[in-house]
Amino acid sequence: MEREGCALVTGASRGIGAASAAALADAGWPVAVNYRSDEDGAKEIAERIDSNGGSAVAVQGDVSDPSAADPLFEEVEERFGTVLVLVNNAGTTGDGLTVQFDDEDWQRLLDTNLSGAFRMTRRALRPMMKARFGRVINMASIVGQKANPGQAGYAASKAGLVGFTKTVASEVARRGVTVNAIAPGLIATELTEDVPDTLLKMVPAQRPGTPEDVAACVRFLASEGASYVTGTILTVDGGMTA
């Protein structure tokens, strides 16, 4: 990595975000480790990256807040320069049958998982276009493409992210900016702690994925070698939806 700039990973204090931040640091990017509330977690991730020879900083910002993007980017730009890799990973879950699902939960899911990614991407694109290089990587989910009863809100937000990814990709492709999504399946994180064994039986690989399995894909999509890959959804699910 010889470019002047950095990577910003939202929701990076743990799980897939933390693993993605570490993978991008390993690829040579200075990394901004964004968190909403888990300051200790984010600082620990940043310190771990630093002690492994990388360069990282923990930055607070709640992506579901419409006014969060500007101050967050300014802080990161001041420290590490232009954000050339944006990983929209911050996400939340909320399960419940549609007939019992309330407006508040629905809105919370869309605000964080979809609107947050939109606003962060909107803020990131101009400097990326100017640099004639950029990588936006949105964390979707296989649930955005395949039904999972009880997750209509989550599915809608992730399917929305898929549509968003494809359209933005087509808008900015000729500026050297790629926009892709990753659709993880069953990944062992805090969000999926309660997943029953019956679900695991549906995974041909017969194991849950790890955050590192997903981070490896983030690293690839952020690389120079992935410059012709845009508007795509990379499924990482051990064959679950195959």
Place this chain on the structure above:
Amino acid sequence: MAEETVSEDAVFEKIADAIAEIGPEREDVKKEATLESLDVDSLDLVEVGQVIEEEFGVEIKGEDVEKLKTVGDVVDLVVKRAS
């Protein structure tokens, strides 16, 4: 910068330079030239808008874009808003 009066020529020069960066020959970028003839599309205008904002403190919004047909239209808009 926005408080000073900006001369139309200065605005034109900056905008023409910014447009030429995107592709067209600098000498083809005249006030009467249409953006279409120069192959400047809405995404290109976003980039030109970035230069304009940095130089003159004037923001070109999405709703402006459809009204801008020629290079001169862009210059006029910036001069009007900057003064």
